[in-house]
Amino acid sequence: MATPKTLTELSALIHEHTTKVEAYYTTHNLPAPSFHPSTPLKTVLPSDIETSRQIVLEAMDELTALMLGPVECLIPPPNAWICVTALQRFGIAKSFPITESSTFGEIAQKCSISESDTRRIVRQAIAFYIFTEPSPGVIAHTAASKALAQLPAVGAFIDFIAGEMLPASTRLVDAMQKWPGSEEPNEAGFALSEGTDFAMMEVVTRDPKRAQCIGTAMTFLHSRPEYDVKYLLDTFPWDNAARGVLVDVGGAKGDVAVDICRALPDVKCVVLDKPEVISGAVVPDDVAGRIEFRGHDFFEKCDVRADVYLLRHVLHDWSDKYAAKILGNLVPSLRTGARICVMDMCLPAPGSVSPFRGRVARNSVLYMKGIQNAKERDEEDFRQLFESVDSRFRFDEVIKPEGSALALICVTWMGENGV
Known part of the structure; x- marks a missing residue:
């Protein structure tokens, strides 16, 4: 991790890059970031401005921790999930139009909860910039409550x-x-x-x-920009595979396969997933004849021969024991030179990113552990996983595209065909 900055250095950094972000909005006649419900729910920024935005967020995070001090920093902040969950379950954001205001009593009646509980929930939400109370007892929307109501x-x-x-x-x-x-x-x-x-x-x-x-x-989750399939299309070394067969293991309804076929006109895709998952999947007319769906459980041996086997957001759902089974079941179908592309989060090396940037990944580690002993992995974990399955897997590289939440772990099968 970089040498810690002083309070003044952090505040100067925040000012410098906030000025850059604000100037971009001004020169491009874009509405400035605001809590007002008229604010666009998403603005895509160019890479340099997005970098400035991230610098501001990192510096603010570090400055906040320093200002809190070691004891207060240790104690988790108030949990926004309490009010956000209640807002969603009771449909509070949808209880009155975006352009209008309401009262605690009106919200309580429409959402079938007591007025007292409504007041507790909404006022905690206001502390997180979700709703506002322009006058006592009168509730109006913010951009955040608008997002909850409309998305x-x-x-x-x-x-x-x-x-x-x-x-x-x-x-x-x-x-x-x-x-x-x-x-x-x-x-x-x-x-x-x-x-x-x-x-x-x-x-x-x-x-x-x-x-x-x-x-x-x-x-x-996958519709967010950092999960865009473009990172696979733009950075995977396709070579001859751009004219071959790709197997999307655990590919669900084939959304990724469709994007691949549209970008690579000579590729054919086979989507493997459980019969109940692929049921009802539709192949768009523009890629008809190039995508095939097959019912398959990846804990059973795969019998589809291909040039590339894609496992996107699959292995992180499983512990090493079961991830190894998934990979091992590909071996009987592999031709010499067949490539495996795992698209998953690849944990950053210790100290390589700021605590702010690393927090999402480290939180995911424990969340995945909690749901079913699943595992997020770093580069060495992936190396050891493939080695444990078969020494004939050649670990080629890990590609971490800038802006992508997922890395590409690229491996080649060097054994004999299907042996």
């Missing part, structure tokens, strides 16, 4: 985190004490929070409502 996928993401991830995380330590070192998906915090002997994936898929929620939440 259903955001609500689904909140439901997933609050309903599945957070309860599991509260029992993570208990699970670690009960099952030390376990790699079993049903011996995690989720199992204790649910009082079940089954893994999260099994529990959720048996409940259509929960399954739909997680599906929508993942769609929202």
